[in-house]
Amino acid sequence: MDVAIIGIGLHRFGRSPDMSGMQQGASAVRAALADAGLAWKDMQFAYGGSQDGGNADALVNELGLTGLQFTNIWNGCATGGSSLHAAYTAIKSGEYDMGVVVGFDKHPRGAFNPQPKEWGLDEWYGETGLMLTTQFFALKTQRYMYDHGITEDALIRVSEKAFNNGSITPTAWRQQALSYEEIASSTMVSDPLRKYMFCSPAEGGAALIVCNADKAHQYCSNPLFIKAAAVRTRHYGSFEVFSPSQAMTVADAPTVTASKAAFELAGIGPEDVDVIQLQDTDSGTEIMHMAENGFCEHGEQEKLLREGATQIDGRMPVNTDGGCLANGEPVGASGLRQIYEVCVQLRGEGGARQVANNPKVGYTHVYGAPGISGVNIITK
């Protein structure tokens, strides 16, 4: 049995000072229901998650106490991917026909401050200043550049593309394109990553209405289909965030195994994908994720970026809405924003940022602490 997406909704990312994280989640659900022409009472189940916005199942206070099954999901930055995976299996199993996937968040300004105990680590690791996500992404990028001959030029081009795409995406938080020079001369935050190469913790909400594909056309003239949903965690030796030590031999990242599993489930390969969303916590990770997801060889990114291959009019458009760099990172919502954008593109509703030639296959990838990855493949 296939699983269809029949409604998509977004509460604009960025800052909504007058709304709680929960209200932004409810706003996204209402938008998705309206898009599908359905009501909250039609929903049989929901999966949702948030890091700092509260328990997702409390959304029923806003949306209605209908008695539906509502399960909270928390899986770091991969929360959205994990929620969608849970909904996908709920429908595939035949237990339910229709439900909601929702993610939302509202983070304080500045870098995240994870607490060691919540990640199974001793306090000294945080107390001595070794437990910052920004540090990890810089450390991984630094080594990757050394191993694969990537230069700062590639890091700058990723950011330039992100903010340019953000400037033509009405729902993006960062609407201002930045020049190559502005990015190249921005403050060095964690060598080799500069200010405009990092995303910022933010706010927002995203929701999807998913449905048994056999019934999708009853509700929707243009359903999209989830051909694969895969979530994987780290292997021994993979170089992950929040690791006081690493094995001497580097193993494949969880992204590699999640991606392979998803392509196998969908029965297609990277060359068949028309529009791509990759976790771009920073410009270095987008570069690494291009190869980890099978879209190029390690080291090939430098040339691809110089050629503009990942731009909207390139042959493998990545993060057409500006990704996390231009939309910010509300952890619970980000993974579902990726799906939202891919659906917009497959429906042909991208406006100024629409990928040409009628894209048919979309791909989304999230990566989160402490080494978890979620991949989805969506088709017309």
Added chain:
Amino acid sequence: MTSQVPLHEGLFTWPATKPQLLGSRCSQCAEAAFPAQPDCRSCGSRDTTIVELGDHGTLWTWTIQTFLPKHPYLSGETADTFRPYGVGYVEMPGGVRVEARLKPNSPDQLKIGMPMQLDIIPFCTDENGDQRMTFAFSAVAEV
């Protein structure tokens, strides 16, 4: 009188003339971990022993922390007094890459592959006036 105490027990041998980082090694698969842990992350065995990982190594990757980390950072610095510090993974003779603070804190002082030496350094002063000691690596002085 001010005394010096480790920030956390069991991370390194100290005081000692040549302090060593402490980790664990699995008796089944021989993989090492830092800090020492009773379970092996590689094979799941609980047959591990505490071992010395060494007092020097090679820099595997590095970055520089340029802003004051939020709680639970304990250095006692403020945004005004904060001094950037290096962070890196150092390949130890004991067969594991250990994440650590680095004394060098500017890009021109750091290079992948450079030899590094373990130092036990005062990190902060606690409410009793005692200096809390932690581990860090410095560049090996050229002879």
